[in-house]
Amino acid sequence: MSQLDQIAPVVRTITPLSFRLRRLTSLALVHTVLMAGAVFMLLPFVFMVVSSIKPPGEIFEATFRLWPRNFYGLQNFESALTTAPLLRFLLNGLIVCGGILVVQLLVAIPCAYALAKLQFPGRPLLFALVLLGLCIPVQVPSLPLYIAFAQLGILNTYLSLMLPFFLSVFAIFLFRQFFKSYPDEIIHAARLDGVSEFEIVWRIVVPSAWPAIAAFSIFSIVAHWNDLYWPLIVVSDTKLATPPLGMMYFADSEIGSNYGALSAGAVIITAPLVIAFLIARRRFIAGITMTGIK
Amino acid sequence: MRTLATPLNAKRQKWVESLAGVGFSTPAFILLLLTNLAPLVALALLSVTNYELGAIDFSFIGLKNLNTAMSDPVIRRSLTNTFLYVAIVVPGGVLLSLLVAILVHRRTRTRGFYEVIYFLPVTSTLIAMATMWQFLLHPNLGPINAFLKYAGVGEVAFLSDPRLVIPTLAAIGIWQLIGFNMVLFLAGLSAIPRELYEAADVDGASNPIDRFFRVTWPLLGPTTMFVIVTTFITAFKVFDTIAVMTRGGPMGSSEVLLYAVYLEGFQYFHLSYAATLTLIFLAFTLAFSIAQTFILDRRVHY
Numbered sequence: 001m002s003q004l005d006q007i008a009p010v011v012r013t014i015t016p017l018s019f020r021l022r023r024l025t026s027l028a029l030v031h032t033v034l035m036a037g038a039v040f041m042l043l044p045f046v047f048m049v050v051s052s053i054k055p056p057g058e059i060f061e062a063t064f065r066l067w068p069r070n071f072y073g074l075q076n077f078e079s080a081l082t083t084a085p086l087l088r089f090l091l092n093g094l095i096v097c098g099g100i101l102v103v104q105l106l107v108a109i110p111c112a113y114a115l116a117k118l119q120f121p122g123r124p125l126l127f128a129l130v131l132l133g134l135c136i137p138v139q140v141p142s143l144p145l146y147i148a149f150a151q152l153g154i155l156n157t158y159l160s161l162m163l164p165f166f167l168s169v170f171a172i173f174l175f176r177q178f179f180k181s182y183p184d185e186i187i188h189a190a191r192l193d194g195v196s197e198f199e200i201v202w203r204i205v206v207p208s209a210w211p212a213i214a215a216f217s218i219f220s221i222v223a224h225w226n227d228l229y230w231p232l233i234v235v236s237d238t239k240l241a242t243p244p245l246g247m248m249y250f251a252d253s254e255i256g257s258n259y260g261a262l263s264a265g266a267v268i269i270t271a272p273l274v275i276a277f278l279i280a281r282r283r284f285i286a287g288i289t290m291t292g293i294k
Numbered sequence: 295m296r297t298l299a300t301p302l303n304a305k306r307q308k309w310v311e312s313l314a315g316v317g318f319s320t321p322a323f324i325l326l327l328l329t330n331l332a333p334l335v336a337l338a339l340l341s342v343t344n345y346e347l348g349a350i351d352f353s354f355i356g357l358k359n360l361n362t363a364m365s366d367p368v369i370r371r372s373l374t375n376t377f378l379y380v381a382i383v384v385p386g387g388v389l390l391s392l393l394v395a396i397l398v399h400r401r402t403r404t405r406g407f408y409e410v411i412y413f414l415p416v417t418s419t420l421i422a423m424a425t426m427w428q429f430l431l432h433p434n435l436g437p438i439n440a441f442l443k444y445a446g447v448g449e450v451a452f453l454s455d456p457r458l459v460i461p462t463l464a465a466i467g468i469w470q471l472i473g474f475n476m477v478l479f480l481a482g483l484s485a486i487p488r489e490l491y492e493a494a495d496v497d498g499a500s501n502p503i504d505r506f507f508r509v510t511w512p513l514l515g516p517t518t519m520f521v522i523v524t525t526f527i528t529a530f531k532v533f534d535t536i537a538v539m540t541r542g543g544p545m546g547s548s549e550v551l552l553y554a555v556y557l558e559g560f561q562y563f564h565l566s567y568a569a570t571l572t573l574i575f576l577a578f579t580l581a582f583s584i585a586q587t588f589i590l591d592r593r594v595h596y
Contacts, residue, residue, distance in 0.1 A: 026502075030397050031404075037394060038411045041469065044426035045414065047437065051429070059429075111322035119308070120315025126323060133330050134590070135583040137531060139552060140576050141333030143559050143568055144340065148333075167325035173590070191307065197314035226419050228534050229552075233560050244421035248538060251425050259429060266422035277417040281410060284417065288474060289481040 048270075051263035052076050059259045072260060080264040084253065088239065089246030090272060096161045096242055097224045101217055103166040112175030113201045117187060127176075133169035139229055146233055160234040161242065165224060171216050174291060178212040179205060215287035218280075225273055243269045340569035352566075359570035369571065371546050372554040375460055376530060379550060382464035383471075383529035388521055391472045395479030396510065409480075413473035420470060424538045427466050428453070453540055456547035463535050463548060471528060475521050482517030486510065516589070523586045530579050551575050 050066055051059050053073035058065075080086060114120060115127055145164050146155075154160045182205055190200050206213070228244040235241060238249055247269045251262060277284050341359055345352040363369045398408045415423065430438050431452040439449050452462040490509050494500075499508045511518075533552045536542060542549040542557075555575060559568030 030400075034394065034397050034408055037390075037472075038408065041411050041415060041472070044423050044430060045418070047430055048422075048426045051426075107322050107325060110318035114315040114318040118311045118315035118318070120312045120319070122319075123315065126319055129323075129326060129331065131587055131591075133326060134587040135580060136330060136334065136576070137527070137579055137583065139531065139533075139555070140337065140572055141330055143555075143565065143572055144333035144336035145329065146560065147336075147565065164329050167322060167329055169326065169330070172322060197310065197318075201318070222417060226421075228421055228537065229556070232537070233556075244419050244534070247419065247421045247425065251538065262425065263429075266425055269422045270418045273417045273419070274414065277413070278410065281406070281413075285409065285413065285477050288416075288477045 048263050048266050051259055052267045054260055056258060056260050059263075073264075076260040076264040077268075079258065079261040080250075080268065083261065084246065084250045084265060085238070086246065086250070086265055086268045089241050089243045089269065092158075092240060092246075093225050093243040093272075095158060097221045099158065099162045100165045100224050101220050103162070104168045104171050104220060105213065105217075107166060108168055108171035108175055109206060110201055112172045113179050113205060115172065115176045116179035117182070117184070117205075118197070130169045130172050130176075133167075134173060138164070142230065142233060149234060155234050156237045156240060158240065161231055161240070164230065168216075168220065170291075171220075174212055174216055175209065178209050182208060211286070212290065214283060215290040218284055218287035219291045222273065337569045337572055340566050341573055343566050345566050346563065355566075359567050360574075362567065363570055363574060368546065368549060369551075369554060369574075372549045372551045375548060376532070376550045376552075378460050379464050379467065379532055380526060380529040382461060383467045383532075384522060384525050386464065386468045387471050387475060387525045387529070388518070390468060391475035391521070392479050392514075392518070394472060395476045395483060396506070398476065399480055399483045409477075412476050415470045416473045420534045421538055423470075424466065424535045427535075428539050431462065454544050456544055459540060459544065459548045463532070463539070466535055467529060467532060471525060475525060478521050478524075479514070479517060482514050483510070486513045520586070520589050523582050523589065526582045527579055527586065530575075530582075551578070 046066070050068065053071055053076065054068040055070050055072035055075075058068055058070070058072075111126075115123060115130070141164065149155050149160050149163075154163075186204065187200055190204055191197075195204070225242075226244060227242070228248070231242045231245040232248070235245060238246075241249060247265065250265050342354060342356055343352045344355050394408075394412055398405055398412070401408065430436050433439055433449055433451050433454060438452075442448065442450055450458070452458055486509065490513070491505060494505055494508050497508075499505055531552055532550050533556065536548055536550055536553050537556070540548040542553055551571070552575060555568055555571045558564045558571055
């Protein structure tokens with residue numbers, strides 16, 4: 001083995017053709033593996049899209065064909081949209097994700113700044129609690145929160161969908177890390193100029209933290225748009241269903257056996273985030289790299 | 295106009311900072327208390343009582359719930375199934391995504407193309423995609439079985455065979471998180487300096503497998519550790535695919551811990567029992583969440 005390795009460079013210089021051939025074979029192998037994986041990854045997407053434009057009879061034919069013989073897309077999307085309030089589900093997703101994100105940022109940013117740059121009583125304790133919070137999965141407080149919401153009579157409201165997530169310990173943690181590297185000199189100079197702490201946070205520090213805020217926003221929206229567990233617990237009113245919950249209702253309803261319409265519904269539910277991802281691919285990937293957790 | 299900091303000013307500044315610090319963190323602190331810490335205490339109290347929703351009085355029952363849970367066949371099955379699921383998803387989801395990341399990393403023109411494809415499941419709503427998988431895997435109508443029959447393998451009851459249901463769900467779990475892990479590995483791979491590979495080349499480690507074990511694997515250690523930990527947590531929380539595709543069936547063969555918590559707590563309203571199950575769930579994830587927080591704390595530098 002080691003002998004082979006030693007002569008390998010020599011062989012390369014003598015016969016560039018065989019080297020190029022070897023390179024080409026390894027390249028072909030790499031793409032074969034990646035494409036095989038890609039087929040597995042894309043399988044449900046392709047099936048979803050083609051089923052959404054096929055007539056019911058063609059979806060489960062003995063011989064699977066990709067393209068429909070009869071285009072049935074309009075009928076499928078029409079029956080999906082008329083039998084379930086899919087656009088309403090999307091709107092609910094937008095309201096819930098938007099509401100959660102706005103409050104998360106408003107609450108976490110000042111707190112993160114305080115933890116990073118201000119000396120105040122209780123700071124070590126607060127940071128310890130933030131770290132403790134990071135170790136508790138979101139499903140853990142569900143039961144007591146559900147009981148409390150039931151007592152308060154706020155189940156089946158937008159508020160109940162959003163309230164448990166208003167505080168993101170992860171946002172505090174991420175922003176604190178980011179703010180810590182912000183130069184102290186600038187903050188001192190601003191103080192000497194008489195700029196209030198409130199203005200320092202929102203006018204000076206926040207604009208420089210834009211990459212972290214974008215990364216967290218993507219993380220938060222993807223997490224809450226796709227969350228099923230909590231909406232399933234607090235919402236029983238179809239009108240308030242978020243996209244995943246709506247999809248579940250839809251699949252369980254009578255039309256659930258109309259595979260074409262159900263596929264069309266799945267297209268409508270998944271489209272907004274997938275389109276956003278395709279447009280802002282770099283931002284999504286940079287965001288995941290920075291936040292690193294789900 | 296800038297003024298020199300006098301002792302008086304410094305004292306005033308200290309006071310302003312304390313006030314601002316407390317003011318800025320109070321909303322977060324109150325919310326943290328209400329949505330995170332108080333529920334944790336409530337959960338612990340709930341698990342040692344026999345409280346039911348709307349009940350006026352309840353009494354202390356100690357660890358009775360825990361004993362019930364330990365001898366409850368449903369819970370034991372749920373735990374075994376969860377472990378089996380995790381045992382497939384963690385190695386599968388970590389190693390496959392590492393392979394994909396290594397192969398994608400070297401591509402220049404096709405990198406974006408593969409990144410999009412592998413990452414797509416991460417952004418798409420799992421509930422919708424789970425419904426599609428259910429069609430694809432349908433025993434007599436689905437295209438996958440049509441293909442298997444055509445290929446001479448015969449019909450495979452992916453979701454209705456008790457022995458196959460967890461592996462099938464695990465494959466879907468892996469499908470969902472490969473892209474996410476791939477992105478983390480890609481970031482780790484770009485952080486490895488090229489010179490190290492050149493040095494390895496000079497040392498005689500020129501074939502890809504030698505290079506992987508001499509350079510990539512050791513230097514990717516911290517990333518791999520982090521990916522393993524997050525994958526474990528994600529896998530342990532499996533819920534969506536089970537709620538949509540199998541509801542714990544057939545015959546309890548896909549019951550998992552979080553689904554049991556959901557059923558006991560929010561379907562049967564056995565609140566104190568569900569509280570105990572939640573604590574069991576927490577106990578299993580805690581070590582990994584602590585590890586994750588620890589790594590995050592060291593990893594995130596700007």
